[in-house]
Amino acid sequence: MYVQEEDVNVVVAQHFQGGQAVVDHVVGEFYWAVARGDTTESNDYVSPPFMLSSEKDESEINWSHGTYKAPREIWEAFSLPGEAPAPQGIAPHQPSPYAGRVARVWAAGRAPNGLEIGAISDPLPGETECGDGWDVRSTASILPTRFVN
Numbered sequence: 001m002y003v004q005e006e007d008v009n010v011v012v013a014q015h016f017q018g019g020q021a022v023v024d025h026v027v028g029e030f031y032w033a034v035a036r037g038d039t040t041e042s043n044d045y046v047s048p049p050f051m052l053s054s055e056k057d058e059s060e061i062n063w064s065h066g067t068y069k070a071p072r073e074i075w076e077a078f079s080l081p082g083e084a085p086a087p088q089g090i091a092p093h094q095p096s097p098y099a100g101r102v103a104r105v106w107a108a109g110r111a112p113n114g115l116e117i118g119a120i121s122d123p124l125p126g127e128t129e130c131g132d133g134w135d136v137r138s139t140a141s142i143l144p145t146r147f148v149n
Contacts, residue, residue: 013047016092021055044092051093068093 023038040055049068054061068091069077075084 011047011050011052013045013050013052016044016046016051018043046093048093048095048099066093068095 019042021040021042023034023036026034026036038057040057042056043054045052051066051068053064053066055064056062071084071087
């Protein structure tokens with residue numbers, strides 16, 4: 001989501017995931033020293049189609065900004081022959097094809113067929129996850145984060 005502040009575009013993003021990244025294989029040349037077993041603390045913040053990622057080790061922090069592009073856009077940018085491959089899965093910062101449409105239905109409280117809709121998802125006593133591995137603990141740590149685009 002964009003917010004206009006004094007002629008500067010500010011992107012308000014949410015923490016998507018974080019953890020420890022470990023190098024398990026190295027191929028090619030890097031402008032920094034990298035070796036198997038190196039670790040960094042990593043965090044990703046998303047506001048589709050944007051993603052801001054950080055990697056921090058004992059000596060530095062590196063920030064990267066990315067913008068989601070559909071496979072077709074990348075294919076065409078490099079003038080590759082044939083068709084772009086079909087996407088596999090969903091990228092963390094991939095815009096939803098349903099953006100705005102589903103929210104209107106939920107806000108109305110009715111499905112298109114007139115049925116009442118709603119959902120309650122609480123973990124069982126002593127558990128920290130609800131069905132399909134949704135981590136309830138992570139929802140409490142989602143805080144808006146701002147970065148300048």
